[in-house]
Amino acid sequence: MRNISDIIEHHLKNILQESPNGWIEIQRSEIADMFQCVPSQINYVINTRFTIEKGYIVESKRGGGGYIRIRKVHIVNKTRLQELLTEELIGESISQGVGYAIVDRLLEEGLINVREAALMKIATSRNVLLVDTELRDRLRATILKQMIASILLK
Incomplete structure (x- = not known):
């Protein structure tokens, strides 16, 4: 229920x-x-x-x-989307919850598939990034930015 x-x-x-x-x-x-x-x-x-x-x-x-x-908000321009996601929303550090929300948005918009979303979440999860919180959030931001850049370039 x-x-x-x-x-x-x-x-x-x-x-x-x-x-x-x-x-x-x-x-x-x-x-x-x-x-x-x-x-x-x-x-x-x-x-x-x-x-x-x-x-x-x-x-x-x-x-x-x-x-x-x-x-x-609907995505019309992939370049602007990349700027928005990487510079304004992700920045230098990002929590797991916000990172997962961004991945879910990419999935919802059809920019990635279910398998890619699962891989992105696993690669940026706190269970994989086994370092202190501050460094983990910075690593997650870097990884997500690189993944998004790669996805939007294809």
Whole structure:
């Protein structure tokens, strides 16, 4: 059985997929009422499942007429994607969770297949990179950047 976060994520992604303009605008309290949960649960889902690494841009306006706008970012230019991933998202250091989210995004966009995604995750996992955390995150960033460059060049 799926948990409430999975159900909310699935619901929001379905609405987004059906949206003709490529974005949705929701009110946190309305979604919380719909799923009979606390509004902070909606925040949790948005903050963890709709991140830039996963291909989403989230904007919000607080207050009485406030909203949360979620937009799916589509890849149009491989050169720009490589710059975004390697320079802006990965940088000099990256955690395993963020690295895995980037690999999942490449898979979702059809730039890699399931086997390549699994290999990328194994090569950058904390079970393979057996060094202290700071060095491990730096090694992971270097490995991911090289893998992405290689993938986008083919």
